[in-house]
Amino acid sequence: MKKLINAIESFVDEACEGVVAAHPDLVRFHREPRFLARAAAPKGRKVALVSGGGSGHEPLHGGFIGVGMLDAACPGEVFTSPVPDQMDAAARAVQNGGGVLFIVKNYTGDIMNFDLAAELLRGDGIDVRTVITADDVAVQDSTWTAGRRGVGVTVFVEKIAGAVAERGGSADEVEKIAKRTSEAGRSMGMALTSCTVPAKGSPTFELGETEIEIGIGIHGEPGRERTKLISADEIVERLAHPVIEDLGLKRGDSVIAMTNGMGSTPLIELYVAHRHLAKVLAGAGVTIARALVGNYITSLDMDGCSITLLRADDELLRLYDAPVHTPALRWGV
Amino acid sequence: MKKLINAIESFVDEACEGVVAAHPDLVRFHREPRFLARAAAPKGRKVALVSGGGSGHEPLHGGFIGVGMLDAACPGEVFTSPVPDQMDAAARAVQNGGGVLFIVKNYTGDIMNFDLAAELLRGDGIDVRTVITADDVAVQDSTWTAGRRGVGVTVFVEKIAGAVAERGGSADEVEKIAKRTSEAGRSMGMALTSCTVPAKGSPTFELGETEIEIGIGIHGEPGRERTKLISADEIVERLAHPVIEDLGLKRGDSVIAMTNGMGSTPLIELYVAHRHLAKVLAGAGVTIARALVGNYITSLDMDGCSITLLRADDELLRLYDAPVHTPALRWGV
Numbered sequence: 171m172k173k174l175i176n177a178i179e180s181f182v183d184e185a186c187e188g189v190v191a192a193h194p195d196l197v198r199f200h201r202e203p204r205f206l207a208r209a210a211a212p213k214g215r216k217v218a219l220v221s222g223g224g225s226g227h228e229p230l231h232g233g234f235i236g237v238g239m240l241d242a243a244c245p246g247e248v249f250t251s252p253v254p255d256q257m258d259a260a261a262r263a264v265q266n267g268g269g270v271l272f273i274v275k276n277y278t279g280d281i282m283n284f285d286l287a288a289e290l291l292r293g294d295g296i297d298v299r300t301v302i303t304a305d306d307v308a309v310q311d312s313t314w315t316a317g318r319r320g321v322g323v324t325v326f327v328e329k330i331a332g333a334v335a336e337r338g339g340s341a342d343e344v345e346k347i348a349k350r351t352s353e354a355g356r357s358m359g360m361a362l363t364s365c366t367v368p369a370k371g372s373p374t375f376e377l378g379e380t381e382i383e384i385g386i387g388i389h390g391e392p393g394r395e396r397t398k399l400i401s402a403d404e405i406v407e408r409l410a411h412p413v414i415e416d417l418g419l420k421r422g423d424s425v426i427a428m429t430n431g432m433g434s435t436p437l438i439e440l441y442v443a444h445r446h447l448a449k450v451l452a453g454a455g456v457t458i459a460r461a462l463v464g465n466y467i468t469s470l471d472m473d474g475c476s477i478t479l480l481r482a483d484d485e486l487l488r489l490y491d492a493p494v495h496t497p498a499l500r501w502g503v
Numbered sequence: 504m505k506k507l508i509n510a511i512e513s514f515v516d517e518a519c520e521g522v523v524a525a526h527p528d529l530v531r532f533h534r535e536p537r538f539l540a541r542a543a544a545p546k547g548r549k550v551a552l553v554s555g556g557g558s559g560h561e562p563l564h565g566g567f568i569g570v571g572m573l574d575a576a577c578p579g580e581v582f583t584s585p586v587p588d589q590m591d592a593a594a595r596a597v598q599n600g601g602g603v604l605f606i607v608k609n610y611t612g613d614i615m616n617f618d619l620a621a622e623l624l625r626g627d628g629i630d631v632r633t634v635i636t637a638d639d640v641a642v643q644d645s646t647w648t649a650g651r652r653g654v655g656v657t658v659f660v661e662k663i664a665g666a667v668a669e670r671g672g673s674a675d676e677v678e679k680i681a682k683r684t685s686e687a688g689r690s691m692g693m694a695l696t697s698c699t700v701p702a703k704g705s706p707t708f709e710l711g712e713t714e715i716e717i718g719i720g721i722h723g724e725p726g727r728e729r730t731k732l733i734s735a736d737e738i739v740e741r742l743a744h745p746v747i748e749d750l751g752l753k754r755g756d757s758v759i760a761m762t763n764g765m766g767s768t769p770l771i772e773l774y775v776a777h778r779h780l781a782k783v784l785a786g787a788g789v790t791i792a793r794a795l796v797g798n799y800i801t802s803l804d805m806d807g808c809s810i811t812l813l814r815a816d817d818e819l820l821r822l823y824d825a826p827v828h829t830p831a832l833r834w835g836v
Binding site: 172173174175176177181182184185186187188189191192193198225226228229233239362379380382399401402403405429433434435436437438439440441442443444445447455458461462463465468470471473475497501502503 | 515517712735736738747762775778795833
């Protein structure tokens with residue numbers, strides 16, 4: 171296992187310290203229990219957006235802390251749910267009376283631990299809502315999931331609900347737009363190679379030299395099918411068509427499209443993939459209103475890509491375009 | 504070789520089309536001869552900034568086209584210099600009487616081909632200046648270089664000279680700040696793994712399972728030493744100290760620091776590296792005024808990182824902070 175790493179035990183803490191070293195104006199780090207939060211508290215009463223999950227998916231979630239997105243993120247160990255104490259402490263640190271929205275990817279451990287934290291917080295009179303993302307169309311149930319896995323749409327939920335929270339939306343309004351966004355997005359991913367979890371030290375799964383896995387999860391969970399290596403265009407079609415169908419996109423629709431790298435995919439290849447996604451969508455009469463191409467929700471050093479499409483309308487686009495200033499997404503500021 | 508690719512011959516063209524598909528508001532593509540240019544011509548007389556080089560270093564250079572940075576970029580084939588026709592056509596397309604600045608990384612082929620294009624353009628009365636970046640402290644001469652290789656500082660030259668050009672600076676002013684920036688930066692990189700050039704289909708060089716290469720070039724050119732795998736902190740020290748020494752940084756100095764991924768390095772690891780860079784600099788009494796952590800100048804699918812430090816002063820920081828809107832760097836807009 172070759173990685174830029176010092177010790178397995180301190181890997182996540184050190185990465186958190188690195189985020190703060192790079193962005194001290196945006197993010198601060200609380201070590202015990204572990205969470206990252208905005209360096210400067212927002213002015214006025216604001217719904218606090220708190221997310222989190224296992225580490226290894228960077229920039230998700232810590233890279234999305236800042237004006238217009240998250241207030242705090244709780245990183246678990248690599249591919250391991252954060253514990254309720256983390257979400258409890260993070261929520262208490264960033265809430266200021268406007269309520270809290272938990273943004274939770276649909277994995278059993280995450281759901282359980284965010285729920286436990288919500289109970290603790292509600293016991294002290296804090297208004298906690300939860301939105302669950304479950305956008306991965308590849309498989310219905312999975313290794314760590316009842317129902318679909320939560321993946322790329324989480325980025326859009328954090329951005330769009332973040333915009334409503336930032337402009338002073340109520341807990342009801344923030345919860346409503348978060349759920350609407352979550353339901354408007356679908357994703358599917360694939361792997362050219364496995365990832366390697368530091369604590370294990372060897373690849374999570376084996377893929378032959380000419381094999382790829384379609385429908386993979388962000389922890390290396392099995393997908394729909396293992397197939398031989400096919401062209402970038404064919405790969406994109408295997409991902410895009412199920413997403414388009416599941417979302418029920420029709421001619422005249424428009425989307426926010428994300429061509430996402432799994433962690434070790436060169437940008438030049440992501441652009442080759444995005445090119446064909448644009449062609450497939452054009453063929454279906456669907457307009458790309460906005461696009462993200464790059465690493466937004468990753469799986470350590472997995473090579474591969476995922477596609478997320480969010481059905482767009484004027485309200486979602488306006489909120490997506492609202493100013494954001496985080497380590498990983500920034501515009502209008 | 505597992506990549507998101509359709510065909511070797513069309514790889515670079517397709518990636519260019521993908522950039523445009525993702526950012527039609529920012530970038531347009533001219534196929535023959537090949538260049539990328541701003542989608543919307545800047546208003547008024549403006550020095551045109553044109554860069555380019557072999558492909559495989561994305562987002563450099565095409566990802567830096569837009570307001571506040573480049574006017575055009577000429578992508579060669581993978582790790583292959585663009586030909587003079589490309590720079591000639593790109594410069595003619597984007598210049599509007601204010602002169603042209605070529606930003607060229609110090610590789611023999613690039614220098615020669617940009618020089619030939621400059622001759623052609625000057626023959627038609629166009630004022631062409633050239634700044635050469637040569638910031639890699641690892642080796643003096645290299646496989647493809649007389650003198651030091653041009654690497655990470657190129658990003659800062661494009662940003663800072665771009666700011667002066669955007670606000671209407673003269674060709675003299677843009678050239679002067681570009682040269683000053685180029686001379687104020689130093690870099691060094693390392694590889695955990697080789698890259699694989701699609702046309703070859705196998706790794707450019709061999710590294711054992713517990714070997715790394717310190718001082719590597721962005722095409723896999725040999726570095727200073729091959730050593731056994733060491734910790735992230737030790738790696739950062741092997742890169743940072745030569746850069747700090749060569750730049751002559753002293754207590755009280757401040758820098759813009761870039762911890763750059765070579766293409767397939769997970770962001771979580773780059774943050775671990777950046778954490779220690781911040782510690783090393785703090786130990787030397789040097790302040791990080793601004794930081795970039797991510798993939799900015801890559802080497803296809805090479806795993807590893809490089810560090811670039813730019814000695815900062817008020818003028819350079821003000822220009823660095825000026826608004827920019829490109830596919831890969833955006834702020835203030």
